Amino acid sequence: MDINLISAQIKEELDKIVSCDQLEALRLKYLGRKGVIAELTGSIPAVNPQERGAFGKAVNALKQQLFVSLEEKQRSLGVSKAPAPESAETDLGMPGIAQELGHKHPITGIIDQVCGIFSQMGFKVLEGPEIETEHNNFTGLNIPLEHPSRDAFDTFYLKDYEKLLLRSHTSPMQVRAMAKSKPPLAIVVPGRVYRPDAVDASHLFMFHQIEGLMVDQGVKFSDLKGVLEVFVKAVFGKDVAMRFRPHFFPFTEPSVEVDISCIICKGKGCSVCGRKGWLEILGAGLVHPNVFQQAGYDAKKFSGFAFGMGVERIAMLKYGINDIRLFFENDLRFLKQF
Amino acid sequence: MIVTYNWLQDFVDIRLSPEQLADKLTLAGLEVVSCKHIGGDVVFEIEITSNRPDWLSVYGVAREVAAITGEKLKLGDRCSVLGTRAKHPAPSTKNLITIQDKKDCPYYSYRIIRNLQIKPSAADIARRLELANLRSVNCVVDLTNYLLFETGQPMHAFDLDKLSLEQGIIVRRATQKEKLVTIDGIERQLNPDILVIADNLKPLAIAGVMGGKDTEVTSATKNILLETAVFDSILVRRMRQKLALQSEAAYRFERGVDLAATPRVSLECASLIAKCSNGKLAEFKESGSKKIADRYVTLETDLVNRALGIQITAKECKSILTALGFTVKNKSASLQVKIPSFRQDVKKEVDLIEEVARIYGFDRILSSLPKISPQQASVLDLTAYLKEILFALGLNETITYSLIDKASLTKLKINLTPVEIRNPLSKEQEILRPTILTGLLNCVAHNLNQKQNQISLFEIAKIFHADDRANPVEQPVLGIALCGERTLLLDQGVVKDVFGLLHMKGILETVFSRLGIKGFAITPLTVSKDEFIIQAGAQELGRVFLPADAQLDAFEIKNKKVFLAQLDLTKLFSLAQMEKKFLPAAKYPQITRDMSFIVKDDLAVSRILEAISALGQPLENVKIVDYYRGKQIPKGFRALTISCIYRSNQRTLTEEDVSSIQEKAVRLLVDSFGVKMR
Numbered sequence A: 001m002d003i004n005l006i007s008a009q010i011k012e013e014l015d016k017i018v019s020c021d022q023l024e025a026l027r028l029k030y031l032g033r034k035g036v037i038a039e040l041t042g043s044i045p046a047v048n049p050q051e052r053g054a055f056g057k058a059v060n061a062l063k064q065q066l067f068v069s070l071e072e073k074q075r076s077l078g079v080s081k082a083p084a085p086e087s088a089e090t091d092l093g094m095p096g097i098a099q100e101l102g103h104k105h106p107i108t109g110i111i112d113q114v115c116g117i118f119s120q121m122g123f124k125v126l127e128g129p130e131i132e133t134e135h136n137n138f139t140g141l142n143i144p145l146e147h148p149s150r151d152a153f154d155t156f157y158l159k160d161y162e163k164l165l166l167r168s169h170t171s172p173m174q175v176r177a178m179a180k181s182k183p184p185l186a187i188v189v190p191g192r193v194y195r196p197d198a199v200d201a202s203h204l205f206m207f208h209q210i211e212g213l214m215v216d217q218g219v220k221f222s223d224l225k226g227v228l229e230v231f232v233k234a235v236f237g238k239d240v241a242m243r244f245r246p247h248f249f250p251f252t253e254p255s256v257e258v259d260i261s262c263i264i265c266k267g268k269g270c271s272v273c274g275r276k277g278w279l280e281i282l283g284a285g286l287v288h289p290n291v292f293q294q295a296g297y298d299a300k301k302f303s304g305f306a307f308g309m310g311v312e313r314i315a316m317l318k319y320g321i322n323d324i325r326l327f328f329e330n331d332l333r334f335l336k337q338f
Numbered sequence B: 001m002i003v004t005y006n007w008l009q010d011f012v013d014i015r016l017s018p019e020q021l022a023d024k025l026t027l028a029g030l031e032v033v034s035c036k037h038i039g040g041d042v043v044f045e046i047e048i049t050s051n052r053p054d055w056l057s058v059y060g061v062a063r064e065v066a067a068i069t070g071e072k073l074k075l076g077d078r079c080s081v082l083g084t085r086a087k088h089p090a091p092s093t094k095n096l097i098t099i100q101d102k103k104d105c106p107y108y109s110y111r112i113i114r115n116l117q118i119k120p121s122a123a124d125i126a127r128r129l130e131l132a133n134l135r136s137v138n139c140v141v142d143l144t145n146y147l148l149f150e151t152g153q154p155m156h157a158f159d160l161d162k163l164s165l166e167q168g169i170i171v172r173r174a175t176q177k178e179k180l181v182t183i184d185g186i187e188r189q190l191n192p193d194i195l196v197i198a199d200n201l202k203p204l205a206i207a208g209v210m211g212g213k214d215t216e217v218t219s220a221t222k223n224i225l226l227e228t229a230v231f232d233s234i235l236v237r238r239m240r241q242k243l244a245l246q247s248e249a250a251y252r253f254e255r256g257v258d259l260a261a262t263p264r265v266s267l268e269c270a271s272l273i274a275k276c277s278n279g280k281l282a283e284f285k286e287s288g289s290k291k292i293a294d295r296y297v298t299l300e301t302d303l304v305n306r307a308l309g310i311q312i313t314a315k316e317c318k319s320i321l322t323a324l325g326f327t328v329k330n331k332s333a334s335l336q337v338k339i340p341s342f343r344q345d346v347k348k349e350v351d352l353i354e355e356v357a358r359i360y361g362f363d364r365i366l367s368s369l370p371k372i373s374p375q376q377a378s379v380l381d382l383t384a385y386l387k388e389i390l391f392a393l394g395l396n397e398t399i400t401y402s403l404i405d406k407a408s409l410t411k412l413k414i415n416l417t418p419v420e421i422r423n424p425l426s427k428e429q430e431i432l433r434p435t436i437l438t439g440l441l442n443c444v445a446h447n448l449n450q451k452q453n454q455i456s457l458f459e460i461a462k463i464f465h466a467d468d469r470a471n472p473v474e475q476p477v478l479g480i481a482l483c484g485e486r487t488l489l490l491d492q493g494v495v496k497d498v499f500g501l502l503h504m505k506g507i508l509e510t511v512f513s514r515l516g517i518k519g520f521a522i523t524p525l526t527v528s529k530d531e532f533i534i535q536a537g538a539q540e541l542g543r544v545f546l547p548a549d550a551q552l553d554a555f556e557i558k559n560k561k562v563f564l565a566q567l568d569l570t571k572l573f574s575l576a577q578m579e580k581k582f583l584p585a586a587k588y589p590q591i592t593r594d595m596s597f598i599v600k601d602d603l604a605v606s607r608i609l610e611a612i613s614a615l616g617q618p619l620e621n622v623k624i625v626d627y628y629r630g631k632q633i634p635k636g637f638r639a640l641t642i643s644c645i646y647r648s649n650q651r652t653l654t655e656e657d658v659s660s661i662q663e664k665a666v667r668l669l670v671d672s673f674g675v676k677m678r
């Protein structure tokens, strides 16, 4: 068989092709298991030894040329999904080659997800300083400086700066946001907070919170319930139940702690939920009139709700992480799982 | 707070199982954290929020149970506060109580019980105390504890014969030199911040916190003085904190006890003690006022409905509040609510709304969605964008502590003034970090220890410094750390790509370029080339650091090179130019000419590129496309291939157009830089 002749024939046939089906038929005719190229390859041993080498090379060149031509034709037909030529050289058992991407820290992942949900509902994402005043951290939030209600907020103070501290919660941003703008207000604030807690598997001296605040005319308790329900279902799944338990926070009233049905045992009771079937995930409530008063808002005209959640707690529940210290060890084998 | 099922039944009939009751309490705000069946009774451990001291008693919890279950609160016939019919002689006119400052102690009273015999407690009383985790001591001490739990009123019994009461009881601040051994056997150094109960010789007790060892009731006691008082809650709080001494009494005084109930409880306790020890009630003295002004708060039913998003009638509100011990008068929808003395926490209308909501049931309030007014949109979140760039560059995000120890600054030879913490729990929390590098180095060390050999990390967080004496400065930065190598398994085989300064440069370059920042440059700061300045034009944005082996050693990093960078994000973002402008593709084709040559190692390629670029039109761009050092190249030299791209914006260039300038370029290389063309 004359290779040049075949080559010319292929060119002629290719020029006539107008559809993918035709192209596929041509591919099979030449490159198929019993195609022309296979036939040529099979005939190599029969060629006389002096010409065998040259003939083999020519067959190979024809095959490579055919691959290129098929691909070009495929492209000109405007179809990107080329029927992959079964190249003998690529072993798909080999690892794929790609740019290795870095991983987002799981805390950032949760913050992005939660803030994303609230953003979609119309909340604006803000950040605030980590060094705060006593006023913003306590008194502006209706927490007297000397009162048992402060016990929940053990606080690091700065050495050489009178009355400055590391914020023990993200709630000071409520005070800042209200000082800066008038209602309507709908914000979420993620960030680091600090408390001098002894370190163990569930306590650290630094962790993250996300604060939410909404103030407008006619905002009511049932709205808080609705907004948090959207959040809970988006983060933990549609089947998760949510309940409100009365609680006490100085800056909200009525105050609630929000539980979700245990995502591990589905509410039956397990070690994670302490056999209760419920997991506490955040604190919330209607903004206390004293907070409005301090902010110079008219408590008769405006109402609002606020909520705050621990990011590590949510990440631990969601990912099944049992030691809070893992978040700050930054072991690559940990980070690369997220 | 611990209460038991049977103890509650003294005051309210419960028709629910203990578990059902626990659920109901939890959903009313008294979170039952455990519920244990112990020997015929059920012990509830309840977490009481700091605003509800009235719940720190069996009686207070029973009141709540009655309100939740719709039962009547009944008067206990044995030990209840209200069930007592005891009589006590009227207070004697000669006042033998001196209160130095009524603010510290608004009310103090005592009752004397004489000729008693100290006996063990009745079995059922001892049993209940045991369930409340209190050791039964004797009938006198036990009854004060029993009533503390039942009524929330702390009381203290002194052995009367060990007191020197010539001048009576004195409630005063301690002096600097006084000391007192408390019941727990520990000697306490006192000072004027501490309020004590004293006789004319010595302090007897730390007011509201703990009694003294010397005057405690023992089996030999014949006569007792039973103290019932109210102390200032802030003062008790301060004393407890200063002395690091917690007690059931202090816990309640700090939250506030019901002043109005004290005389009743005191009488009840005294008569029960007298009864169980065959003693006789003798003198009763009191000082201070136990009068509390009546307080009223108005509650509008309409506001309840508007605040909660429910439909409740005035009648329902009234019945809820009445069950909780409020006295309610209503004209139509407006309720006049009289606040009972045990509810000092109720001050405003919103406090009553909360009470209505709690008993109405949060679960009965249906969800709604608020109308949210659109907020002013945030500008493009550059931090999130920057993170995406870094992930794409293969860097993993870390989060490290903002609090660090001072020593780690010394380890890195960093000389900055940090912001110090006044009350760290350990030396790892001494200062707010003035650099992000120590945290990253700890991460590198940890991962090397875990046998990781490709370590590429970043953190975006704040650093802090005290340069400004008036206000500490918070500064957001980006920190990067590279250590080890990446292994690329390519079609042509394995390529080991060891992290070096050029990788750091590549990352920074990409960041600058993606943020649209022009004029990126990285230049050595020191002769030793272990620190480099990152610039955009003339402005410094950060530094690259190559810590010396000794410094790395201090972080437990051995035989490794680590490349660090820290960038000021405020400056970086201020230069970001995210507006894009489309440039059409060049109209005429380019001609590319490569030049390969060998050049001395110490000749900076930037000089070569600058010199060739200066040749100008039609040269459009010059870049390095290949680089080699090693076999076939003499020591001290390297091989470079430079690509020159020629293009005109007026016409298609011809070979002739290019060859003359290309020749010039070659001559320039040979003449000015002494290269050897290959």
Ligand SMILES: [Zn+2]
Pocket: A262, A263, A264, A265, A266, A267, A268, A269, A270, A271, A272, A273, A274, A275, A277, A278
């Ligand atoms: Zn569970």
